[in-house]
Amino acid sequence: MSFQALLFYALSALLLTGAGLVVSVRNPVHAALSLVLCFFASAGLWLLLEAEFLAITLVLVYVGAVMVLFLFVVMMLDINVTRMREGFIRFLPLGTVVAVLSAAFMILVVSGPYFGLEAMPAPPAKAADYSNTAELGRQLYTTYVYPFEIAAVVLLVAIVAAITLTLRRRPNTRFQEPSLQVQVRRADRVRLVSMSAEERK
């Protein structure tokens, strides 16, 4: 077994273990952390495919930002784990059926002639100075420029939608106005009055 194959199996095992833990552990924080592990393992698999840009971006975006916010939310929520597990037995038959069906689909699809090793041979190795990143950028801004722009608009709409649904100006919240603070002059705050001394009684 070559070193690459060894790495592949190790990473795959890690990925599957992580994925299993995500759905099986009781504590939601542990589940979220297992998901982080999954992302790492899949980033490793992508590295094996010489897709270093995608691999690192996966870590950067999903591990570095998305999952941090996920954890943030999961930690803040007070999830009652025992209540969530109620009905597990009741839904088990349905769940099993769905799981078996999807597994059957997957096996049927992937074991067919279109996804085998013959149908998708490994691409020839690229030279050391080949930059995956530059190549991706070139494709995105030429061939796929239209979908790329639309994807950007989708993100913009997501921002607009999120702000629309959450931004709430509470009338009694007090904000700082740094510009006003900076512009304050002595005359605004201090008043010098001259008054005669009071007589001592």
Add this chain to the structure above:
Amino acid sequence: MEMIQAALGWLPMWLQVLMMIVLKIVVILIPLMLSVAYLTYAERKVIGYIQVRIGPNRVGPIGLLQPIADAVKLIFKEIIVPAGSDKLLFLLAPILAMAPALAAWAVVPFQPGMVLADVNAGLLYILALTSMGVYGIIIAGWASNSKYAFIGAIRSAAQVVSYEIAMGFALVGVLVAAGSLNLGQIVLAQSGSILHWFWLPLLPLMVVYFISGVAETNRAPFDLAEGESEIVAGFHVEYSGTPFAVFFLAEYANMILIATLSAVLFLGGWLSPFQGIPGLAEGALGAPSMLWLFIKVAFFLFLFLWFRATFPRYRYDQVMRLGWKVFIPITIVWLLVVAGMVVGELPPWFA
């Protein structure tokens, strides 16, 4: 290098490669750990002098053995695991804080050709790893089962995620200017003279990058996550002994990393400041060398300490305002400017 390789010649090939890599790692890490130790000493001395005190001066000559004494003390202290805490995560957290701070050094170039892993996407790798340091803090805060720790962790998570954006944009500026993601290439793109370094065309980005770096390492004046006057010590309030020491190490290792990256990305890394100056450039002074890098790193580290001794801590909403409403717009605008300069082939940098 060849000597070591020859000495290992009797081993199988893959083991030889592995040994060489491990050796290189050790060669990078041991000086790093020593620097971390003496950075704490430098911090106490510098801040001491700024505040007209002497600082540590009891252990060893002028206090030089103080960090060693501190380390020994911490190692022999009891590790207290709070009741109701998540033991596994509680002990995992310091390691998660430390690991990215060390792993990032793999792509840092010290001298031409002197880098552990000369990868093409080095800059991205750095960005990915620095963004992971926050896990240690969040997990520590949550696993401690303590309110102060948790508040610290949440503050830190929001802060790091916010500043990462500004930091990332600043790095994109460097990437656009250098046309490469490889840190060695980025340094080479700055060669010429001190005016060719990226600090000049990318000045706003350098400022934003360094300040975001201060925020990402949770150093004063952005140390809300610790905030000892309000939330005791924030995320590591429950830690003691060695785990506490590891958090401490991680923070200082991150400081050194940020300083090194600032030097590499904006101050020409190993390049000599005398390069390109007639009369000075010819001799040893003009030659590129690791020493120049270390001097630049030391300068940035001094800034870290100086900031801490000078500025009062930001309030939380001020931190967020600075990150989102000031830094991100600045970086975006300057990205456009840089792109314009590159397209316009503005001399002397992009001609």
Add this chain to the structure above:
Amino acid sequence: MSFVMPNFLPAVPEMFVLGMASVILLLDPFLSERARNVTYLLAQATLVVALLLTLALTGEGTVVTFSGTFVTDPLANLLKVSVYIATFAVFLYGKAYLQARNIYKGEFFVLALFAVLGMMVLISAHSLLTLYLGLELMSLALYAMVGFQRDNGVASEAAMKYFVLGAMASAMLLYGMSMVYGVTGSLDLSEIRTAISASSEYGVVLSFGLLFLLIGVAFKLGAVPFHMWIPDVYHGAPTAVVVFVSSAPKLAAFAMLMRLLVDGLGGLAEEWSSVLALLAVLSMALGNVVAIAQTNLKRLLAYSGISHIGFLLMGVVAANGSGYSSALFYSLTYLLMTLGGFGLILIMSRSGFEADQINDYRGLHSRNPWLALMVLMLFFSMAGVPPFLGFWAKLAVIQAVVQVDMVWLAIVAVVFSVIGAFYYLRVVKVAYFDAPEVDTPIAPPADQHWLLSANGLAVLALGLFPSWLMALCAAAIPG
């Protein structure tokens, strides 16, 4: 793949709408509450100019550009023009309603314009990638609009349901697309078509892919058994949003159906037409039967919409040119009728009062005879009473299936449209023959009144002279 500089001209309407939506988004925060009309007028102007731009480009014929991800053809132009008109009507109908409920905000118009952009992208999609992105752009904006009235619990619940089910549908669609891509090796719809016709042995994987695609499309159209979201969303969301959700996006979903099944998977027509026939029968049955039991007009229109989707699908089942054009004709008819139906609710509603119970229309004839006449026209048309437009639409789809020897389907359709006539006519009966609870006459704002009149009269006029619209639809479908 070598890169060819795209031809930007056909995409000018898209660019314009995107640019204007961004401008309005930036401008709106600087406007005071009283100046909100500026946003409204700009949004309307955007739609009008986009309409003119699209009309100016109709002479171009079929153009595929942007590396095969974008297409304009007569079908796209017709659907886009209809989307602009529908959205224009939605804004006009909804204005007073929004003002009365304190949700007359810039975001409403911005999100609606982005949804329109999404529909345009979807209508002009020539690749699985743009198809999906357009769909998401449209859906995302719609989810937010449904939950727009944030303090209203029912609306938030509706938005949540819509979002969760919609996300599931998108996932199904994406799963199906991944299978189709895996088998054919291309995202480009015409390349997929060629690949499928070149080889007949793609077998089971392609069938599964097709199945998932159908589920996704059925979700978006709201065909039974994937209709669960429709009644809840129509009932819960603000009516001004419902009139939008129920109108233009259905056209976009129809475009998606055409692009995916006809342009892309046309070679599998035998497989998908039997599935669609099943969906059509179920939709007509459930929609018409459940609608009888409704007392809420919004829910009634929701179920009626489900049954209309069933009729629309019948045209596609025929899987030939005249079938598609009859489905297109049906979808445009549906658009006019649903706009009128919900427009009526909007006109009757006022601050603090939602005219969504059928009983609210008691004695409408004595309160405002002209409105009652419009109710009569719109609901007769929905029921398929000649000479209104709805009759011709139903006739066209039934003819289409009879032509391909699916007489049983035609009989089912006739039976259910007779059942359906019952609840439509009940609304008309309530409006004309029941005694009113209050005698106050109804005086709607002039602009809305004109629009509803135009809407109702269009149903009549186009019903008297249906050949113009039919010819338009026939010309939009090649072959």
